[in-house]
Amino acid sequence: MKIPGAKDSIDEATFEQILEMDDDEDEREFSKSIVYDFFTQAESTFEKMDSNLEKKDLKTLSELGHFLKGSSATLGLSKVKDSCEKIQNYGQKKDEKGEKDITEDEGLKKLETTIKQAKQEFHDVEKVLRKFYNDEQ
Amino acid sequence: MESQSQGSSSSDFVRKLYKMLENPTDENVVRWGNDGDSFVVLENEKFTKHILPKHFKHSNFASFVRQLNKYDFHKVRHNNEENGQSPYGPGAWEFKHPDFKMNNKDALDNIRRKAPAPRKTNQPSEEMIIPAQQMDMMSNQLVATQAQLHALESRYNELSIHHSMLLQEVIGLQKTVVNHEHVMQNVMTFLHNVDAQRRRDSRVANPFPSNGNQTQNGNVDGAQNQSAEDDIPASPLQHASKLLSETNADVMLNPRNLEHMNEITMRMNGTLTTPPPDLIRSVRPASRGPPSAGSSTNSMRLGDIDNLVYPVGQTNGIDPMYSEHINNIPYSMPPKAADPSNPQFQETRKKSAQVDPGWVRQPQILLVEDDPTCRRIGSKFLYAFHCSIDSALDGLEAVNKMNAGSKYDLVLMDIIMPNLDGVSACHLIRQFDNTPIIAMTSNIRSDDISMYFQHGMNDVLPKPFTKEGLLHMLEKHLAHLKKPLSHMDGGMVAPQPLASTRQVLKEEESPAKSPATATWNSPAPVPGVSPVAATGMSEEYLNAVHANPAAYAVQGVPGMPHGNPYNTSPQMPMPGHPQQQAGHRRQISDISGGENMNNPAKRQQMYANAPLQPQPMNPMQRPR
Numbered sequence: 001m002k003i004p005g006a007k008d009s010i011d012e013a014t015f016e017q018i019l020e021m022d023d024d025e026d027e028r029e030f031s032k033s034i035v036y037d038f039f040t041q042a043e044s045t046f047e048k049m050d051s052n053l054e055k056k057d058l059k060t061l062s063e064l065g066h067f068l069k070g071s072s073a074t075l076g077l078s079k080v081k082d083s084c085e086k087i088q089n090y091g092q093k094k095d096e097k098g099e100k101d102i103t104e105d106e107g108l109k110k111l112e113t114t115i116k117q118a119k120q121e122f123h124d125v126e127k128v129l130r131k132f133y134n135d136e137q
Numbered sequence: 138m139e140s141q142s143q144g145s146s147s148s149d150f151v152r153k154l155y156k157m158l159e160n161p162t163d164e165n166v167v168r169w170g171n172d173g174d175s176f177v178v179l180e181n182e183k184f185t186k187h188i189l190p191k192h193f194k195h196s197n198f199a200s201f202v203r204q205l206n207k208y209d210f211h212k213v214r215h216n217n218e219e220n221g222q223s224p225y226g227p228g229a230w231e232f233k234h235p236d237f238k239m240n241n242k243d244a245l246d247n248i249r250r251k252a253p254a255p256r257k258t259n260q261p262s263e264e265m266i267i268p269a270q271q272m273d274m275m276s277n278q279l280v281a282t283q284a285q286l287h288a289l290e291s292r293y294n295e296l297s298i299h300h301s302m303l304l305q306e307v308i309g310l311q312k313t314v315v316n317h318e319h320v321m322q323n324v325m326t327f328l329h330n331v332d333a334q335r336r337r338d339s340r341v342a343n344p345f346p347s348n349g350n351q352t353q354n355g356n357v358d359g360a361q362n363q364s365a366e367d368d369i370p371a372s373p374l375q376h377a378s379k380l381l382s383e384t385n386a387d388v389m390l391n392p393r394n395l396e397h398m399n400e401i402t403m404r405m406n407g408t409l410t411t412p413p414p415d416l417i418r419s420v421r422p423a424s425r426g427p428p429s430a431g432s433s434t435n436s437m438r439l440g441d442i443d444n445l446v447y448p449v450g451q452t453n454g455i456d457p458m459y460s461e462h463i464n465n466i467p468y469s470m471p472p473k474a475a476d477p478s479n480p481q482f483q484e485t486r487k488k489s490a491q492v493d494p495g496w497v498r499q500p501q502i503l504l505v506e507d508d509p510t511c512r513r514i515g516s517k518f519l520y521a522f523h524c525s526i527d528s529a530l531d532g533l534e535a536v537n538k539m540n541a542g543s544k545y546d547l548v549l550m551d552i553i554m555p556n557l558d559g560v561s562a563c564h565l566i567r568q569f570d571n572t573p574i575i576a577m578t579s580n581i582r583s584d585d586i587s588m589y590f591q592h593g594m595n596d597v598l599p600k601p602f603t604k605e606g607l608l609h610m611l612e613k614h615l616a617h618l619k620k621p622l623s624h625m626d627g628g629m630v631a632p633q634p635l636a637s638t639r640q641v642l643k644e645e646e647s648p649a650k651s652p653a654t655a656t657w658n659s660p661a662p663v664p665g666v667s668p669v670a671a672t673g674m675s676e677e678y679l680n681a682v683h684a685n686p687a688a689y690a691v692q693g694v695p696g697m698p699h700g701n702p703y704n705t706s707p708q709m710p711m712p713g714h715p716q717q718q719a720g721h722r723r724q725i726s727d728i729s730g731g732e733n734m735n736n737p738a739k740r741q742q743m744y745a746n747a748p749l750q751p752q753p754m755n756p757m758q759r760p761r
Contacts (some may be wrong), residue, residue, distance in 0.1 A: 019516075073601035
C-alpha cells in the first residue's frame with residue numbers, strides 16, 4: 001500500500017501495520033479514525049506549544065514534544081516525530097540529540113524554529129494522509 | 138562387425154581402429170607393426186591431418202592417444218635398444234594391446250575401456266559418499282554434543298540454583314548469627330547489671346565486709362572501692378564477656394562478600410536471561426518481591442528460571458537444545474528460521490490482521506497509555522492477538538485498578554504519563570503485585586532501561602512498537618498461557634491461579650507471524666520453551682525461597698536482582714538518591730526516594746493522591 005506523496009515523511013512499515021488492522025480496505029474505518037484523531041490531537045498540541053512558547057515554559061514544551069512524538073512515531077510519521085524529539089530535547093535545555101546542555105535562550109530560539117518546522121511537516125503529511133483517505137473513499 | 142557385443146562405443150573405437158589398419162592405402166602413414174601385434178603411426182602429421190578425420194571424425198592426435206590409453210593400449214618404447222630408437226623411425230608411434238592383433242578380430246571384444254571409465258564415475262560418487270558419511274558423523278557428533286550441552290546446561294542450572302540457595306541460606310545464617318550475637322550481648326549487659334546490682338545489694342547489707350583496708354580507709358575510700366567493685370563482675374560473667382568479644386560475629390562475619398556474590402549471581406542470571414540485541418536489556422528478574430506476593434508468581438518464576446537456561450544468540454533455526462533441529466543442519470534454512478516444531482511459525486506472515494498465538498485462555502492485558510493514538514493502536518493489536526484488554530489512562534489509574542484487585546496477566550506501561558508516570562506506577566504495583574510489567578517507551582537509553590528494571594519492570598518494548606514486537610513480548614511473558622507444543626511437557630504450562638474459564642482459539646485458523654520478523658529480535662523463537670522447563674529443582678528452590686521469608690527479611694535483596702547491579706552506574710538519572718538501595722523498594726514509605734526521575738510535578742500529584750490506599754469511592758476503579 002503506497003501512500004502517494006508520502007516519501008520520507010511516513011514510515012511505510014509502521015503505517016502499513018496500522019492499515020493492516022482495517023477490517024475493510026475500502027472503508028479504512030479504524031486507521032482513518034486514528035489518523036484523524038491524531039490530526040486533532042496534533043493541532044491542539046501545537047496550540048499548547050505556542051502558548052507555552054510565549055510563557056517560555058520549556059519543561060511543558062518538552063512534555064508536549066514527547067507526547068506528540070509518541071503518537072506520531074506510532075503512526076510512522078517520521079518527520080514530525082523527529083521534530084518532536086528535538087522539541088523534547090530543547091525543552092530540557094539539551095541539544096537536538098539530547099546530549100549536550102544548551103542555555104535557556106538557545107533552547108527557546110531553537111524551540112521556536114523547530115515547532116514551526118514541526119507544524120509545517122505535520123501539515124504536509126496531513127495533506128498527504130487526507131488525500132489518501134479521500135481517495136480511498 | 139558382428140563380433141561386437143552390445144554395440145557399445147568402447148568396441149566402436151577399437152573396430153574403427155582395426156578397420157583403419159585394414160586399409161592398405163595408408164600403409165605409409167599407419168600400419169600394423171612388423172609382428173602384427175602392434176600398430177605404428179609412422180607419419181604423425183599426415184595421420185593427424187588425413188587419417189584421423191576419416192575414421193574418428195577429429196584431428197587431434199593427443200586425444201587419439203588418450204583414447205588409446207583408455208582402452209589400455211600402451212605406447213611401445215624402445216629404450217632397450219642401442220640407440221633408443223624405434224625400428225619404424227624416430228618419429229614413429231607404436232601402440233600395443235595384448236588383444237589387438239592382426240587377423241584376430243575376435244580378440245577385439247576383449248578390449249574394453251579400462252579403469253578410467255569406472256573411475257571417472259566413481260570419483261564423484263566417492264566424493265558424494267564421503268561427505269554424506271561426514272554428515273552422518275557430524276550429525277551424530279552434534280547430537281552427542283547437544284546431549285552433552287544439555288546435560289551440562291541442566292547441571293549448570295542445578296548448580297546455579299544450588300548456589301543461590303546456598304548463598305541465601307548462608308546469608309540468612311549470617312544474619313541469624315549476628316542477631317544471636319546481639320541478643321547475647323543484650324543478655325550479657327543485663328547479667329552485668331544484675332550482677333552489679335546483686336553485689337551492691339550485698340554491700341548495702343554489709344557495707345564493711347571483713348576487709349581490713351576498707352575499714353581503715355573509711356567511707357570515701359569505701360565508696361570508691363564500691364564503684365570499682367561494681368566494674369568487676371563475677372568471674373563467669375567476665376569469662377563469657379571475653380568469649381563473646383573474641384568471637385564477635387559482627388567483626389568476624391563479613392556479609393558483604395556473600396551479598397556481593399549474591400548480586401553477581403543475580404546479575405548473571407539476569408543477563409543470561411536474554412541476550413540483548415542492542416543496548417536494550419531485556420533482562421527479567423529471576424524472582425521479585427516479597428515471598429508472600431501473589432500466587433501467580435510461581436508460574437512466572439518458573440518461566441524465569443527456564444529462560445535463564447540458554448543464553449546464546451541467533452539460533453538460525455538450529456537450537457542445540459532441540460534435538461529435532463538436527464534435521465535442519467544440512468539444509469540452508471532461511472536465517473532465523475522459525476522453530477520447526479511449531480507449525481504455526483512456518484506459515485508465512487499473512488496479511489490477515491488476526492493472529493492467534495494459541496493461548497490456553499485469553500490473556501488479560503492492562504494497557505496503560507495516556508496517548509490515545511498509541512492506546513488505540515496498541516489495543517487493536519492486542520485484540521488481534523486474541524487478548525482481552527483493559528486500559529488505564531495513566532499510572533495512577535493503573536495502580537488503582539490493580540490495587541482494587543483486578544488481575545492481569547501482563548501490564549503494558551507507558552513511561553511518561555500525567556498524574557503518575559509508568560516507573561512510579563510500576564514501583565507502587567510492585568509493593569503488592571508481581572504481574573509482569575513491560576515498559577513501553579521511546580526512551581530506551583541504557584540508563585533509562587536500567588532504571589525501569591530497577592523499579593520492577595520486566596521488559597522494555599521500544600516505541601513505536603510493532604505488531605511483531607508486541608506479539609513477541611506476549612509470547613515471551615505469557616509463555617505459560619501458550620498451548621503446549623509437542624516438545625513442551627506439562628511443566629511449562631503452569632496453571633494460572635486466576636485462570637478464567639474462557640477457552641479460546643482455533644489454533645489452526647490464524648497463523649502466528651514468524652517471530653523472526655519481530656523487531657525485538659529474540660534469540661529464541663519460542664520463549665520459555667526450553668526443555669529444561671520447570672525441573673523439580675526449580676520447584677524446590679522456589680519452595681525453599683518461599684519457605685524462608687526470614688532470609689529475605691534480613692537480606693532484603695533477593696527479590697531484586699536488578700537493583701544492585703546498577704547501583705554503581707554513574708549515569709543514574711537520580712544520582713545519589715537513597716532509593717538506589719535495593720532494600721528500600723519494599724517499603725512504601727521509601728517511595729519518595731524512588732521517584733525522582735525528572736518530573737517532580739507528577740510525583741507530587743502522586744503523593745497527593747495516595748494511590749496505594751484502596752479507595753472504593755474512586756471512580757476509576759473498575760474491579761472485575
